[in-house]
Amino acid sequence: MPTPHIHPWRTKHDLLTVRSLLYPASPSPSSQLQGLAIVDAWTTRDASTIPHPIAATAMLLDALLLHSSSTTTSPFARRGALGLAIARFVTGFCDTPPSTLAVARRSMYAVAEELRLPSEWVRMRHEITHGAMPGVDEMVDAARAAVGWLWERYWKGLDAGRAVVKAEEVREQLKAVVRERKMEIKGQENGVREILDGLVVRVDGDWTAVAKVLVEKRFMLAGLRYVLSWSGSGGWLMCDRQEQGMKVSFLVWDVPLRYLVDADLGFLVSLYEAFRNALLCVAEEEKEAIIQWIAHLISDQKWKQALLEQSSVEDVYTETMEFCLLNPGIKIRELGSLLLKYGSRDFKEDWIEIFTASELNEDDRVADGVVELQEREAMDLDSDAQIAHQPDEGGWNMLQGVWTPRPIGI
Numbered sequence: 001m002p003t004p005h006i007h008p009w010r011t012k013h014d015l016l017t018v019r020s021l022l023y024p025a026s027p028s029p030s031s032q033l034q035g036l037a038i039v040d041a042w043t044t045r046d047a048s049t050i051p052h053p054i055a056a057t058a059m060l061l062d063a064l065l066l067h068s069s070s071t072t073t074s075p076f077a078r079r080g081a082l083g084l085a086i087a088r089f090v091t092g093f094c095d096t097p098p099s100t101l102a103v104a105r106r107s108m109y110a111v112a113e114e115l116r117l118p119s120e121w122v123r124m125r126h127e128i129t130h131g132a133m134p135g136v137d138e139m140v141d142a143a144r145a146a147v148g149w150l151w152e153r154y155w156k157g158l159d160a161g162r163a164v165v166k167a168e169e170v171r172e173q174l175k176a177v178v179r180e181r182k183m184e185i186k187g188q189e190n191g192v193r194e195i196l197d198g199l200v201v202r203v204d205g206d207w208t209a210v211a212k213v214l215v216e217k218r219f220m221l222a223g224l225r226y227v228l229s230w231s232g233s234g235g236w237l238m239c240d241r242q243e244q245g246m247k248v249s250f251l252v253w254d255v256p257l258r259y260l261v262d263a264d265l266g267f268l269v270s271l272y273e274a275f276r277n278a279l280l281c282v283a284e285e286e287k288e289a290i291i292q293w294i295a296h297l298i299s300d301q302k303w304k305q306a307l308l309e310q311s312s313v314e315d316v317y318t319e320t321m322e323f324c325l326l327n328p329g330i331k332i333r334e335l336g337s338l339l340l341k342y343g344s345r346d347f348k349e350d351w352i353e354i355f356t357a358s359e360l361n362e363d364d365r366v367a368d369g370v371v372e373l374q375e376r377e378a379m380d381l382d383s384d385a386q387i388a389h390q391p392d393e394g395g396w397n398m399l400q401g402v403w404t405p406r407p408i409g410i
Helices: 012-022 029-045 052-069 075-094 108-115 119-130 136-153 155-159 167-185 192-203 208-216 242-263 266-279 284-299 301-306 313-326 330-342 345-357 362-388
Strands: 228-230 236-238
Touching (some): 012 029, 012 155, 029 052, 075 119, 167 192, 167 242, 266 284, 266 330, 313 330
């Protein structure tokens, strides 16, 4: 019976997320530290399940960050971290397991040549282990080169065979979900679970396209365009009111959405991100529908129960609250108030003062309006004085000062 392959990440998307943290598009020590923390958590669970390229990358980056950012760590500690990272990196790739036949063992140089790993790294590993420690600059250069080598030999290849999730394909699957879900509500046989299971396998943890289509293509916001309401007597009726339309939207999508969240919490993260992006560019009635959806997700008892054990949901709420503070607006502030209303006690304690301080009260708004009006009137008076200024003789002179534009005829 074959031995199952066990790895510490839940989906390939999780692994690609760690890759993006360890190899950010622009230098970002904070991003790399976050990626190292995830790898360390994987190692704590079971170090034997961590592929050597991942462990080696983490050790090398950790040593480089320690060398570049530490001002209090002793030189011996920094050299030791670099030496250990390089030695373990080379040993993990080039050391052959012990064999009863001496002739079966191959030298590290032979294995390195086969892997196209520079022979000077094998030499450096020998010096670190058995001889004098190489210079710091030499080890830093080798560690940086090794991180690049690992990218080319391991991390870059993770994209091989990874199919792009196309929006049109997702759209067709979501249409099928709606169709089968209506049959389920009627009590008829349906294939909702089979379609959703296929969707989970298809996206492989990359929920961005699914969340984007759900929000931007108005599947979840169908009440704004047309809504079919179950009459209870065997038929679907058109609804005019948005409130009733949203209730039908909840009825159709609640079960499929909870099923996807149970399969992968990453879907909820992508859905909230799609909500936030849409709030910046959609019309007011669509904003209202998005606010109602988020209010439903955080207040509905079934959703609360489904997310009860998910500690990372708090991170989603935190990102959304930060979004509310950075993008002021009536609807977006309404979203922030909902988060405070239904958030945990710790969440409220963390955000209530900041959220309250960021909102101007009515007196402040009036005062700001009066000051702005006075400034505009003063500018208008200055402009009138400039226009009225005309020399007694010699024609018009060049204006001295700043010209304030005004509508023609005023």
